[in-house]
Amino acid sequence: MSGTFLGMPGNFPKNAEKAVQNSQLRFNLRKATHTIRGKRASVVAELPDWKELRAAAKAVKDETLRHLDRYLVQLEEAVTRAGGHVHWARDAAEANRIVTGLVQATGESEVVKVKSMATQEIGLNEALAEHGITAYETDLAELIVQLGDDFPSHILVPAIHRNRAEIREIFLEKMPETPDGLSDEPAALAEAARLHLRERFLRSKVAISGANFMIAETGTLVVLESEGNGRMCLTLPETLISVVGIEKLLPSWRDLEIFLQLLPRSSTGERMNPYTSMWTGATEGQEFHLVLLDNGRTDVLADEVGRQALRCIRCSACLNVCPVYERTGGHAYGSVYPGPIGAILTPQLRGMGSELDASLPYASSLCGACFDVCPVAIDIPEVLVDLRAKAPHGAAERAGMRVAGWVLGDEARLAKAQRLASRVRGLVPRRLPGPLSAWTDTRDLPEIPEESFRDWWERHERP
Amino acid sequence: MRVALFITCVNDTLFPGTGKAVVSLLRRLGCEVDFPAAQTCCGQMHVNTGYRADGVRLARHFTEVFSGYDAVVAPSGSCAAMVREQYPKLVRPGSRGAAAVAEVAPKVYELSEFLVDVLKVEDVGAYFPHRVTYHPTCHSLRGLRLGDRPARLLSRVRGLELVPLPAADECCGFGGTFAVKNPAVSAAMGADKVRNVLGTGVEVLCAADNSCLMHLGGTLDRQKAGVRVMHLAEILATTEATG
Amino acid sequence: MSAREEILGRIRRAVRDAPEVEIPRDYRTSVPVDDPVGLFAERVDDYRAVVHVLPAAEVPAKVAELVRGRRMIVPDGLPDEWTGGAAGGAELSGADGVVTGCAVAIAETGTIVLDAGPGQGTRAQTLVPDYHLCVVRADQVVASVPEAVARLDPVRPLTWISGPSATSDIELNRVEGVHGPRTLEVIVSI
Numbered sequence: 001m002s003g004t005f006l007g008m009p010g011n012f013p014k015n016a017e018k019a020v021q022n023s024q025l026r027f028n029l030r031k032a033t034h035t036i037r038g039k040r041a042s043v044v045a046e047l048p049d050w051k052e053l054r055a056a057a058k059a060v061k062d063e064t065l066r067h068l069d070r071y072l073v074q075l076e077e078a079v080t081r082a083g084g085h086v087h088w089a090r091d092a093a094e095a096n097r098i099v100t101g102l103v104q105a106t107g108e109s110e111v112v113k114v115k116s117m118a119t120q121e122i123g124l125n126e127a128l129a130e131h132g133i134t135a136y137e138t139d140l141a142e143l144i145v146q147l148g149d150d151f152p153s154h155i156l157v158p159a160i161h162r163n164r165a166e167i168r169e170i171f172l173e174k175m176p177e178t179p180d181g182l183s184d185e186p187a188a189l190a191e192a193a194r195l196h197l198r199e200r201f202l203r204s205k206v207a208i209s210g211a212n213f214m215i216a217e218t219g220t221l222v223v224l225e226s227e228g229n230g231r232m233c234l235t236l237p238e239t240l241i242s243v244v245g246i247e248k249l250l251p252s253w254r255d256l257e258i259f260l261q262l263l264p265r266s267s268t269g270e271r272m273n274p275y276t277s278m279w280t281g282a283t284e285g286q287e288f289h290l291v292l293l294d295n296g297r298t299d300v301l302a303d304e305v306g307r308q309a310l311r312c313i314r315c316s317a318c319l320n321v322c323p324v325y326e327r328t329g330g331h332a333y334g335s336v337y338p339g340p341i342g343a344i345l346t347p348q349l350r351g352m353g354s355e356l357d358a359s360l361p362y363a364s365s366l367c368g369a370c371f372d373v374c375p376v377a378i379d380i381p382e383v384l385v386d387l388r389a390k391a392p393h394g395a396a397e398r399a400g401m402r403v404a405g406w407v408l409g410d411e412a413r414l415a416k417a418q419r420l421a422s423r424v425r426g427l428v429p430r431r432l433p434g435p436l437s438a439w440t441d442t443r444d445l446p447e448i449p450e451e452s453f454r455d456w457w458e459r460h461e462r463p
Numbered sequence: 464m465r466v467a468l469f470i471t472c473v474n475d476t477l478f479p480g481t482g483k484a485v486v487s488l489l490r491r492l493g494c495e496v497d498f499p500a501a502q503t504c505c506g507q508m509h510v511n512t513g514y515r516a517d518g519v520r521l522a523r524h525f526t527e528v529f530s531g532y533d534a535v536v537a538p539s540g541s542c543a544a545m546v547r548e549q550y551p552k553l554v555r556p557g558s559r560g561a562a563a564v565a566e567v568a569p570k571v572y573e574l575s576e577f578l579v580d581v582l583k584v585e586d587v588g589a590y591f592p593h594r595v596t597y598h599p600t601c602h603s604l605r606g607l608r609l610g611d612r613p614a615r616l617l618s619r620v621r622g623l624e625l626v627p628l629p630a631a632d633e634c635c636g637f638g639g640t641f642a643v644k645n646p647a648v649s650a651a652m653g654a655d656k657v658r659n660v661l662g663t664g665v666e667v668l669c670a671a672d673n674s675c676l677m678h679l680g681g682t683l684d685r686q687k688a689g690v691r692v693m694h695l696a697e698i699l700a701t702t703e704a705t706g
Numbered sequence: 707m708s709a710r711e712e713i714l715g716r717i718r719r720a721v722r723d724a725p726e727v728e729i730p731r732d733y734r735t736s737v738p739v740d741d742p743v744g745l746f747a748e749r750v751d752d753y754r755a756v757v758h759v760l761p762a763a764e765v766p767a768k769v770a771e772l773v774r775g776r777r778m779i780v781p782d783g784l785p786d787e788w789t790g791g792a793a794g795g796a797e798l799s800g801a802d803g804v805v806t807g808c809a810v811a812i813a814e815t816g817t818i819v820l821d822a823g824p825g826q827g828t829r830a831q832t833l834v835p836d837y838h839l840c841v842v843r844a845d846q847v848v849a850s851v852p853e854a855v856a857r858l859d860p861v862r863p864l865t866w867i868s869g870p871s872a873t874s875d876i877e878l879n880r881v882e883g884v885h886g887p888r889t890l891e892v893i894v895s896i
Contacts, residue, residue, distance in 0.1 A: 017647035026651075032878040052733040063727040069717040082861070088709040140884060141875035157875055164876055186876040190884045197885065202834075218860040228833065228871040228886025235829040246713065253860045257852035258733065260866075264815075268874050271749065272815035275886060276866035277829075283863045284828055294709075298716035307724070323634045327651045363645065365638025365652070366511060368605035382552065388513030401509060405517035408472060408504040409524065418476050438646035442653070443681030446477050453470050453479035457498045461486070 015332035039269025078219025082281020092122035115139035116210025153330030207233035318370035340370035361387035484700035540603030592622030749816025753869025783824025803837030
């Protein structure tokens with residue numbers, strides 16, 4: 001059983017320092033992120049109207065959020081009309097209680113799961129386990145994480161930090177039916193997972209999913225996937241429970257024409273993902289429950305700058321292009337939402353009370369690559385900077401920044417400081433003490449010039 | 464044309480040679496250069512590190528100092544992007560500050576923008592007989608969208624061999640205070656960038672931002688790699704007479 | 707207060723001062739494609755599915771050839787000429803394959819969409835067997851995603867299929883064949 005990230009100690013810089021020293025991890029991440037970057041770029045370039053799709057998607061999401069109350073009520077009516085049951089959960093505990101109750105009502109003690117960020121966010125598997133219910137992850141990468149007693153490290157590909165040889169070892173150890181001769185070819189590993197899960201799919205009575213989109217107008221839920229484990233879970237069991245964040249809404253059926261173009265190309269770099277399932281209410285004799293999850297989302301919604309994070313469709317394009325993520329992997333972020341989107345979403349959903357969460361807005365060089373690829377145009381650097389203004393700052397840093405602000409606030413003070421620096425230029429050690437050693441551990445300092453530009457100008461140019 | 468030079472606090476304090484290069488280059492191209500002495504800093508470090516109030520004070524100072532000029536030229540993509548992209552987000556719509564930003568921000572140009580778009584010149588008469596690679600810094604590339612302007616300028620420099628930099632669009636890892644707040648990641652990014660630079664076999668690494676070059680140059684020097692870093696302005700200012 | 711009322715109340719307070727939004731729909735809602743069937747076939751082939759483009763008259767023989775020796779599920783409502791003479795069954799267990807029609811197909815993305823209508827079976831029937839043969843009529847092929855969305859009825863259970871089951875979970879490389887049908891074969895009847 002994989003653990004949850006909640007209450008993880010440490011902070012991003014410390015976690016990251018450990019991660020960058022792990023050369024196997026660095027290699028795996030580099031290979032995977034560079035592969036997907038290239039694929040994304042080529043399928044995005046195929047669409048001449050990408051910019052227009054992106055602008056429309058951003059506006060549709062903003063409009064949905066502006067009237068989220070109305071659309072949620074509309075969705076509830078449509079789902080109910082189609083024979084489904086709608087539940088509302090203020091937070092993780094309430095959602096877990098609702099789902100546990102629904103599973104218990106079926107009399108089952110096992111459920112199959114389709115990969116879902118929302119259920120990871122609320123720690124549903126652990127909550128179910130406390131009530132004697134075992135949740136089996138069926139997505140290949142989730143299975144790898146679950147069997148490896150590991151944490152997910154990517155939104156789309158939770159086992160991105162593992163390479164084929166490591167996956168083979170996990171399978172051999174944790175799936176008893178797997179033959180010793182298993183090769184580490186991806187096709188063979190996928191086949192082993194197929195055999196491992198086949199019977200479970202056919203006999204499971206309850207499935208739990210999330211959803212990529214919910215359509216307010218029609219009550220339709222949409223799940224995009226690749227392997228067919230989603231179709232198995234959504235179709236075969238007698239009871240389906242979907243736990244979905246309230247921001248996953250789209251107003252109208254037509255809006256899918258935008259998002260079904262943007263999401264697959266942004267996430268797996270395909271023109272279309274292998275399978276997309278859409279269902280409305282209770283379908284083909286199934287019992288259907290929809291749990292609408294807030295869990296901090298309405299707090300995010302209240303923030304004028306930060307609310308754009310709720311446009312996120314979890315494509316993970318921002319992770320794949322992020323130079324920081326590429327070098328640290330997802331675990332350093334201590335959240336089910338890693339990478340650039342995690343750095344703005346986690347501190348908003350959880351607050352910045354812990355050292356880890358307060359360090360996340362700084363887990364970025366503000367290079368802007370994430371904003372460029374975001375299919376719903378979330379200005380991640382803008383939100384990061386805004387969160388930094390709200391984050392708690394250490395006393396030493398505060399004092400240093402205050403002095404710097406005072407010096408820079410007036411040209412005479414700045415000139416004086418520059419002359420002082422020039423006077424001691426020969427005395428600066430190669431390695432600086434204290435927090436500035438962070439610079440000189442790996443980099444030389446620039447030489448301080450004999451005089452500043454402004455003094456030079458004053459001497460030579462002032463008319 | 465009368466232009467104000469916004470030197471930026473980093474260049475002013477640590478890289479005066481870049482400022483001198485801008486002055487000589489712009490004069491060679493017929494501009495009258497003014498250096499408003501009251502200028503200090505755009506406030507980027509404070510804003511981006513989470514000290515917005517201090518940053519806003521510096522931004523207000525900036526708009527006061529540079530109000531009334533036809534053009535303000537900065538040898539820094541990052542600081543120019545701060546003024547143009549971030550200032551409008553720091554002010555309340557309809558406020559006096561917003562009006563001041565609306566007046567000044569659009570006139571602030573990064574050097575290569577000013578040369579190519581305003582002066583409409585690509586051959587600046589420079590001579591620099593060396594192998595050079597160019598690193599497009601993030602704020603020049605994705606903030607200001609400088610595109611190939613710097614490359615167009617460099618490719619017209621006589622004697623200069625411009626070698627393409629692999630993975631040029633990737634961040635070098637400087638990121639302002641990121642370099643000291645997340646030193647391990649910053650250094651790892653810097654090391655990868657430097658590896659790409661060394662792979663090109665150049666003598667000089669060029670960029671439009673001395674802050675990124677300070678990080679990369681510091682990494683190169685620590686490795687005793689033998690590659691020099693130079694600001695774009697310094698290459699463009701070099702002529703057969705001066706070089 | 708119920709969770710529902712509380713969440714709706716929080717939302718109303720949160721967006722009180724948020725601006726209204728205009729939605730620019732300047733993207734392409736239809737795409738001019740000279741040869742939609744050709745593009746569709748090419749894109750399906752990119753997913754490593756097998757594609758045959760055949761005159762309508764030749765389809766029955768092709769289906770017969772492909773289903774020979776397999777235990778096929780033949781869903782209700784499938785035109786007789788597309789059954790290939792397979793002994794029509796609906797039983798999931800023991801079936802090797804399924805032959806269906808579709809509701810719509812998308813050229814740009816190489817996608818077929820099933821809506822559980824006549825000749826398309828239940829969702830389980832096209833999922834559990836390892837082989838899926840789908841016959842697409844040329845007039846069902848639209849150029850782009852928006853054109854497909856416009857043709858579909860969201861109240862029906864919809865399954866969008868783009869190639870065989872696949873995963874990118876190992877090193878972000880696409881590998882065909884996980885839980886869904888490992889072989890997808892498409893006949894476009896022209």
